[in-house]
Amino acid sequence: METTDQNNAVDAPVRLKGMGDGLCVSLDPDQPSDFIRSELVRLFQPLKHLAINARVVLDFGESEGDDALVDELGAFLKETFGVGSVNKSAKRRTASEDLLRQRDMDRSWHHYRSDVLMLTGRVRSGQKVTARRHLLLLGDVNPGGEVVSGGDILIMGSLAGTAIAGQPEGSDAIVLALDFRPTQIQIGPVVAAGLPPSRQGFPEYAHMEGGNIVVENYMEANPFGRMPWPEVR
Amino acid sequence: MGKTTATASIGAALAAEGKRVAVVDMDIGLRNLDVVMGLENRIVFNVVDAVKGKCKIQQAAIKDRRIENLYLIPASQSDNKNVLIPEDMVRFGEKIRLEFDYVLMDCPAGIERGFENSVAAADEAVVICMPEVSSVRDADRVIGLLYARDITPKLVVNRIIPDMVARGEMLSHEDIVDVLSIDLLGLVPMDDHVVISTNTGMPLIMQKDSKAGKAFRRIAMRLNGNSDIPIEIPQGQGRFWKRIGTKFGLGK
Ligand SMILES: Nc1ncnc2c1ncn2[C@@H]1O[C@H](COP(=O)(O)OP(=O)(O)OP(=O)(O)O)[C@@H](O)[C@H]1O
Numbered sequence: 187m188e189t190t191d192q193n194n195a196v197d198a199p200v201r202l203k204g205m206g207d208g209l210c211v212s213l214d215p216d217q218p219s220d221f222i223r224s225e226l227v228r229l230f231q232p233l234k235h236l237a238i239n240a241r242v243v244l245d246f247g248e249s250e251g252d253d254a255l256v257d258e259l260g261a262f263l264k265e266t267f268g269v270g271s272v273n274k275s276a277k278r279r280t281a282s283e284d285l286l287r288q289r290d291m292d293r294s295w296h297h298y299r300s301d302v303l304m305l306t307g308r309v310r311s312g313q314k315v316t317a318r319r320h321l322l323l324l325g326d327v328n329p330g331g332e333v334v335s336g337g338d339i340l341i342m343g344s345l346a347g348t349a350i351a352g353q354p355e356g357s358d359a360i361v362l363a364l365d366f367r368p369t370q371i372q373i374g375p376v377v378a379a380g381l382p383p384s385r386q387g388f389p390e391y392a393h394m395e396g397g398n399i400v401v402e403n404y405m406e407a408n409p410f411g412r413m414p415w416p417e418v419r
Numbered sequence: 420m421g422k423t424t425a426t427a428s429i430g431a432a433l434a435a436e437g438k439r440v441a442v443v444d445m446d447i448g449l450r451n452l453d454v455v456m457g458l459e460n461r462i463v464f465n466v467v468d469a470v471k472g473k474c475k476i477q478q479a480a481i482k483d484r485r486i487e488n489l490y491l492i493p494a495s496q497s498d499n500k501n502v503l504i505p506e507d508m509v510r511f512g513e514k515i516r517l518e519f520d521y522v523l524m525d526c527p528a529g530i531e532r533g534f535e536n537s538v539a540a541a542d543e544a545v546v547i548c549m550p551e552v553s554s555v556r557d558a559d560r561v562i563g564l565l566y567a568r569d570i571t572p573k574l575v576v577n578r579i580i581p582d583m584v585a586r587g588e589m590l591s592h593e594d595i596v597d598v599l600s601i602d603l604l605g606l607v608p609m610d611d612h613v614v615i616s617t618n619t620g621m622p623l624i625m626q627k628d629s630k631a632g633k634a635f636r637r638i639a640m641r642l643n644g645n646s647d648i649p650i651e652i653p654q655g656q657g658r659f660w661k662r663i664g665t666k667f668g669l670g671k
């Protein structure tokens with residue numbers, strides 16, 4: 187859906203994509219206005235007559251983006267390329283997000299892939315399991331055993347050995363175990379050893395908070411329960 | 420851990436059941452199975468000689484003084500563990516298995532060449548573990564290495580002090596089986612008769628009131644196919660053995 191060429195690279199500050207019968211422009215409102223205008227010219231020029239009377243939505247991503255900027259850029263686009271309407275996208279759910287969610291529903295998430303190494307069994311002392319990204323183990327990690335991943339580590343059993351998640355830099359990774367009593371946890375570059383003994387009897391998980399590793403009751407914290415829409419991790 | 424004690428006792432118990440048994444001391448350079456069995460002054464040839472073909476297996480096998488059908492193949496004291504390689508042991512295994520019903524190898528401590536040599540020729544393995552955290556960790560490591568060689572080991576917990584377990588001062592066998600999750604073959608209590616046996620050369624299993632001796636006899640019977648013999652949990656304070664199901668530790 188997203189056309190990506192050198193003019194419209196994913197990390198470019200101003201990007202354009204087709205969206206239903208309209209056009210969506212993603213931009214960073216903190217860029218200087220002259221720069222944004224020149225980028226718009228670069229992106230709209232090749233569209234020629236396709237831009238005429240088009241509905242344009244400006245998506246400021248995470249930033250607020252003030253209305254004056256919308257008005258200014260709107261006037262500029264109407265004048266220069268004859269577009270129809272120019273509006274700011276709804277903050278929480280942009281029109282493009284609508285489309286993405288519709289697609290998720292239609293294809294039942296079949297169009298996603300996630301890199302998970304799923305294993306069953308027991309990781310014994312002296313053994314080391316390394317997953318490129320996420321690791322899901324239906325089993326246990328014994329004292330002296332080690333599990334390492336580029337992403338999350340989920341142990342459906344007891345974790346009594348060492349778990350090293352989010353290698354090398356992924357500080358948003360979590361380590362979850364039904365019975366959480368590891369000898370050592372590492373998330374990204376941060377190490378936590380000598381964790382207090384778990385209260386046991388419920389699943390706990392470790393994650394990074396303000397540069398520290400924090401362990402919490404997973405069901406109570408429910409870290410992903412409030413996400414509006416299922417996402418690929 | 421009690422590997423040497425277990426090898427001598429299980430070997431003796433199997434022989435006492437009428438099997439033809441060889442116990443082989445694989446602890447080359449640090450032999451002591453001969454001392455434990457009271458056969459140290461009969462050694463002429465040793466396992467290195469037998470493996471290297473310098474003597475026949477029958478020449479290296481020393482007949483036990485007390486138990487019929489029990490033979491010791493001693494370690495050599497002067498050599499280094501590296502004189503043997505696993506390939507030698509595989510060939511030796513092919514030969515020796517023709518002459519005995521059971522061949523028990525007393526594995527040295529560690530996971531180096533001595534371990535490799537013992538495992539190379541083995542069909543089965545018994546892991547001896549003490550109720551201590553560090554011992555459990557070592558046993559777990561060894562179990563992982565055995566599985567890596569497609570050997571499914573069985574577990575003996577040795578030197579259990581029931582009163583300490585009762586007071587929560589010693590790991591219980593349940594704790595150990597939880598972590599190691601392999602089939603339990605038997606539980607052996609701490610027993611002064613073990614030292615008496617080593618010092619007098621009188622086999623542990625022949626000492627009438629040795630609880631450890633009884634436990635090893637039962638382990639031997641279970642190894643010998645009587646898998647329905649229940650595992651008995653050592654009890655302190657003069658209380659008797661408590662029975663639990665035979666399924667203990669199975670399918671975990
Ligand atoms: N059940 C028991 N009760 C009391 N003492 C025991 C028991 N089992 C073993 N021992 C003692 O523990 C010591 C070590 O036993 P043993 O030599 O059998 O262990 P090992 O595993 O062969 O050791 P190594 O690794 O040095 O070869 C010995 O002094 C032995 O008498």
Ligand SMILES: [Mg+2]
Nearest residue numbers: 422423446527
């Ligand atoms: Mg020994």
